[in-house]
Structures are given as structure tokens and as C-alpha cells.
Amino acid sequence: MTTRLFVAIELPEDIQDELAAQGAGVPGARWLDEDQLHLTLRFIGEVDGVKYRDVVAMLGRLRFPPFDLSLFGAGYFPPRGPTRSLWIGVERSEELERLHRAIDTGLTRLGLPPDRKRYVPHVTVARCDGTSAGQVGKYVMARALYRSRRFEVNAVHLFSSRLNPKGSVYELEESFDLAAGV
Structure with missing residues (x-):
């Protein structure tokens, strides 16, 4: 049996609430529930039980x-x-x-394929299907100057992802304190 994994930063609750409150007005967009909002550091993909334990040890x-x-x-x-x-x-x-590179390097050393895409840090807020370019443009322009409050990153989290007809469902598997021993 395999598990589909990714490493992410969890967002503070108030920022999740703020982003969820912006989720309307774009026909064809399916807004993610606020507890599903995160900043992906590295998508891992499907791993078996042995590789899962290796990933947990590396992140630890x-x-x-x-x-x-x-x-x-x-x-x-x-x-x-x-x-x-x-x-x-x-x-x-x-x-x-640097954190993204450290995670990518660690996963590559475990024999997982390196991330071939250029890293574009972002928080996905909606999935689109048939959304007009005009509606997308309005959404992006209205938030061009959006800025959240600053928040501290002191941990990373390993999530599993299950695909279903309504989209992906993410479940927290493990959390890792980055500053332990620093």
C-alpha cells in the first residue's frame, strides 16, 4: 500500500480565516476549506511504508x-x-x-525524484473548471496588493493527500519542530 505525501507549512488560523473570507465571486471556482489551506514546500508523491519512515526520519x-x-x-x-x-x-x-532546497535535497538523497519544476511558493485557494479568463483576471487584480500579517515559521508538516471526485482531501500525518536543537 502506498501513501501520497507532501511537505507543507501550516498557516495561522486567522490567516486561514482571512483567505476563506475572500473565497467567492468567481464562477466555476471550487474554494478550498480553510483547514485545507497550506503552503506546499515539496510534493513527494506516492511512497510505500519503508520510504514513508525514511521521509519521517529525514524531516525529523x-x-x-x-x-x-x-x-x-x-x-x-x-x-x-x-x-x-x-x-x-x-x-x-x-x-x-533555503528550507525548500534542504527538503528537496534530503528527499533526493532518499532516492525520491528531485522536484523538476521551479519552486513558486503559493497557497492554493481554489480549483477551477470552466472559469472564464475575465473572472480569473478580476480575482487576481483585486488581490494584487493583498498582504497578510507576518507570521513565524518554526515547523513543517507532512500531509497525506487522498483524491476523490470533489478534489483532494489533506490529512496531517506528522509535524516537525525545525528549531529543536538550533
Whole structure:
């Protein structure tokens, strides 16, 4: 049996509430429940039980000083063709980039394939199906200057993802304190 995994940063509740309150007015968009909102650091994919334990051990060894982040702006994927998701961006952060690289390197050393896509830190807020380009443009423009309060990142979380007809459902598997021993 395999489990579909990803590593993420959980958002503070007040920021989840703030993002959930913005979720309306775009026909064809399915807004994620606020408890499903997160900042993905690295999608892992399907792993078996042995590899799962290896991933948990690697994440448990990560040591990283706490740092602050702020969400900023909005966008959509993919950049060409029909929109599949709407997202809120993240203010540029060297610490976040280093954390992403450390996780990617650790997973690659475990024999998992490296992340081939350029890392674009974001929080997916909606999945789209048949959403007009005009509606997507209005949403993105209305949030172009959106900025959340700054929040501290001191942990990463391992989530499992189950696919169902209504979309993915995420479940917290493990949490890792980055600052332990720093």
C-alpha cells in the first residue's frame, strides 16, 4: 500500500480565516476549506511504508532557525490555457528558499525524484473548471496588493493527500519542530 505525501507549512488560523473570507465571486471556482489551506514546500508523491519512515526520519533531522513569512499578491496556474487553480502568493524569502532546497535535497538523497519544476511558493485557494479568463483576471487584480500579517515559521508538516471526485482531501500525518536543537 502506498501513501501520497507532501511537505507543507501550516498557516495561522486567522490567516486561514482571512483567505476563506475572500473565497467567492468567481464562477466555476471550487474554494478550498480553510483547514485545507497550506503552503506546499515539496510534493513527494506516492511512497510505500519503508520510504514513508525514511521521509519521517529525514524531516525529523531538519534543523532550521525560525523565520517570518508574509503572503503577498495573487495568481493562477497554469500561465497558459484554461485556469486550473487560483492562489495567493508569498513575499520573497531567502529562508523559505533555503528550507525548500534542504527538503528537496534530503528527499533526493532518499532516492525520491528531485522536484523538476521551479519552486513558486503559493497557497492554493481554489480549483477551477470552466472559469472564464475575465473572472480569473478580476480575482487576481483585486488581490494584487493583498498582504497578510507576518507570521513565524518554526515547523513543517507532512500531509497525506487522498483524491476523490470533489478534489483532494489533506490529512496531517506528522509535524516537525525545525528549531529543536538550533
